Amino acid sequence: MTELIPAPRTFFWSAPGYQCVDEETTLDAGPGTEGVARWLRATVGAATGLPLPDGRDTENRIVLGIDPDLPAEGYRIVIDGFAPRIQGGSATGVFWGAQTFRQLLGPDAFRRAPVRPGQDWDLPQVTVEDSPRFPWRGLMLDVARHFMPKDGVLRYLGLMAAHKLNVLHFHLTDDQGWRVEIRKYPRLTEVGSWRARTKFGHRASPLWEEKPHGGYYTQDDIREIVAYAAERHITVVPEIDVPGHSQAAIAAYPELGNTDVIDTTSLTVWDTWGISANVLAPTDNTLRFYEGVFEELLDLFPSEFVHVGGDECLKDQWRQSPTAQARIKELGLAGEDELQAWFIGHFDNWLSARGR
Amino acid sequence: MTELIPAPRTFFWSAPGYQCVDEETTLDAGPGTEGVARWLRATVGAATGLPLPDGRDTENRIVLGIDPDLPAEGYRIVIDGFAPRIQGGSATGVFWGAQTFRQLLGPDAFRRAPVRPGQDWDLPQVTVEDSPRFPWRGLMLDVARHFMPKDGVLRYLGLMAAHKLNVLHFHLTDDQGWRVEIRKYPRLTEVGSWRARTKFGHRASPLWEEKPHGGYYTQDDIREIVAYAAERHITVVPEIDVPGHSQAAIAAYPELGNTDVIDTTSLTVWDTWGISANVLAPTDNTLRFYEGVFEELLDLFPSEFVHVGGDECLKDQWRQSPTAQARIKELGLAGEDELQAWFIGHFDNWLSARGR
Structure with a gap:
């Protein structure tokens, strides 16, 4: 199973197997999450070579959104064969979720340019729920x-x-x-x-x-x-x-x-x-x-x-x-x-x- | 007058004064220039804090395009009160044009985050035509x-x-x-x-x-x-x-x-x-x-x-x-x-x- 650092509160398989993000994948950034979308595009985009343009007209999209029921710094990631969702209690929570999302893509997602052009970017079909124990880290x-x-x-x-x-x-x-x-x-x-x-x-x-x-x-x-x-x-x-x-x-x-x-x-x-x-x-x-x-x-x-x-x-x-x-x-x-x-x-x- | 390094072949004022790029400015990236658009978004976007989304439905856009009449590594920038255009003989030429475009925005455009949030990003209304003297630089x-x-x-x-x-x-x-x-x-x-x-x-x-x-x-x-x-x-x-x-x-x-x-x-x-x-x-x-x-x-x-x-x-x-x-x-x-x-x-x- 994918190792996440720091370990999240909850982590389980939503469904067996993996799903891909690819050249066609868009970012569907809900209100307040535009900054996270830009961070994803600038870092994960650079590492993967994927353009991750704005778009919500396809199932092949990553959904970013704020869910006020979550703790302000908390987030939930659901990857289950449909559009991957990263939701947080605030933009900050969504941002921490994006950090976990990057880890789920594996170590190559931390590079600043693609080291294996054309590679598949597989996401494990997991659900992650997390929030910090300490507000000052x-x-x-x-x-x-x-x-x-x-x-x-x-x-x-x-x-x-x-x-x-x-x-x-x-x-x-x-x-x-x-x-x-x-x-x-x-x-x-x-x-x-x-x-x-x-x-x-x-x-x-x-x-x-x-x-x-x-x-x-x-x-x-x-x-x-x-x-x-x-x-x-x-x-x-x-x-x-x-x-x-x-x-x-x-x-x-x-x-x-x-x-x-x-x-x-x-x-x-x-x-x-x-x-x-x-x-x-x-x-x-x-x-x-x-x-x-x-x-x-x-x-x-x-x-x-x-x-x-x-x-x-x-x-x-x-x-x-x-x-x-x-x-x-x-x-x-x-x-x-x-x-x-x-x-x-x-x-x-x-x-x-x-x-x- | 703005100093450019290296000095371009031709540089003159298209019209007196300056024009702005701002939160609403879009990138209209023609075929073959998608990589340049991504570079602009990742670097000039980070420095300015401007999102520079894809879009061609507004006059407030930066046009990137390939003009086969230009030398492969040559480019032409026209800023004249209408949509700024960066055209090159190939994607490479457009990329060198984008480097000049960044210089026209001034030294703050070389930072990795905005140092003066909300500042105006003024472009001098100039025409620049350039191509390299040496293919191996x-x-x-x-x-x-x-x-x-x-x-x-x-x-x-x-x-x-x-x-x-x-x-x-x-x-x-x-x-x-x-x-x-x-x-x-x-x-x-x-x-x-x-x-x-x-x-x-x-x-x-x-x-x-x-x-x-x-x-x-x-x-x-x-x-x-x-x-x-x-x-x-x-x-x-x-x-x-x-x-x-x-x-x-x-x-x-x-x-x-x-x-x-x-x-x-x-x-x-x-x-x-x-x-x-x-x-x-x-x-x-x-x-x-x-x-x-x-x-x-x-x-x-x-x-x-x-x-x-x-x-x-x-x-x-x-x-x-x-x-x-x-x-x-x-x-x-x-x-x-x-x-x-x-x-x-x-x-x-x-x-x-x-x-x-």
Whole structure:
């Protein structure tokens, strides 16, 4: 029996045997499913070489439709010798059904051009009923430690859709690189997106890759990624990591760091691994700076959720910093740990006030 | 004025101003141009978000057609306030016209999803007449020295089409790697597709990248690449490099090398640059082996032309090899240079006898 990934809730043979899709097969896309039809034509069409034109005047058609009795992300596929039907509780459900439909056609349906021209495309005569157990099916992509060119991200989104994952957690900034263009602060990418060399192996290793590494996404690249994801019913949750994991930003704008503890102008984008001691200074200047970052970010990412990082903020510099200590005192906080919570809380409130 | 690359033969304004393509625009694809319509829908459709359905009942349509009076690869685009027309001397000409049409829509038409949803897609009201000066417009891609994953090759083919290049010279084998699966000789890829490390910088450099590098294309990957290219009117010319540039093959099958000169079993896939002294032995065994390689290759690549390499064959080993010297004598050749020509001539004849 055909293997499906992830395993659907229900899967049984409607009738023995297989039926074909071929050059004559049309797509009968009901209201709201036009996007799924386009996805099928662009991907399954490319892999099979079949044109899959719009049409409903023949039994040899694939029916796409919305059935409000199904869960919003649920779908039902019926292949039983008549026109194959893919129905979902919403366009999203139909889209997940289309992913399963592609799997039913076999591995060649995942190619981008036909490898066996003229081959029969057999569908097992099965009924599949499915809906997700979890509404948030996420995958985290760290493009900060190593940049992934845009085409790789788009490919990744296609693979996520094939596995019915629906949230890309896009880790855009870290000590080792800043990957998103912010127009207000051009040095974030001019300086922060490249490092001179990279530790090779574990951070205790003596080896270095002695070549620059870097790259970043322009704002139009981000728009393209977000739109490409949305067409695949995937939400992109951006992450800007504060107040730790920020050395790339401090290398670009030294005033963001604890200038009363170290000479932050000497910092570079970090070239090794571990937890950097170079964290953001808890100053009004830093808060205003990152508000400027998040303002541009909210324009780019419609996601309700925005990730602000928050972990692994070493306290060494804050302990030594008169500025940080004064801030703790002024806010009546118990110490550096509460200062970290206050920092995160600031952006929590700031984002909530903007509907995120 | 819109810049086109490559510059067309003729380009002038049909009328002042611009006209739009929009949600209602249909594609009126004449006989023989269905493939171009699918390409437009898959690429320009993805970039613009416009559905571009089939249809000829409206003035708001893009007309694709073949005009036998045009050169086979020539095309004419007329945008003049009526339905935009893309006509070519053959489907290939129409396809090159579609490339120009995409350029006329501007850089956003090269994205894979809409970056500015709802934007107007303006076409300058121009007439373009064009045909190529050269029938062979090639680009060489060396995936032997460094492997390029399949998705990168497909992207490369898309870029070639955008520049109206029509021959991919696919350099599949060299001292540093063997990149195509040959079922008869599995060690060519099991052994020959990976090297342990790579010289970093020029070959006189003391630096090494101390990590394995490699990869290869399965036969289905090759079929996909060839089909994807063909849809873009690009021919893929495979190259198997003989009798020099063969150390990866000798590392996999030591009997292919000059075993009476060096211990070829000690050879590895080459990890540095330059011209390797380890060349093929001019034996019947080697000829039969490579005939087996080319037999599978001809099944994969319909190209009339097949590249057999031929350059940079150092003669050191042949001078020392009793076997090579006996072969020179037996064939009545003047020396090692003529032996190289004889080797290439063998495959020249072998391929010609098979219609290549």
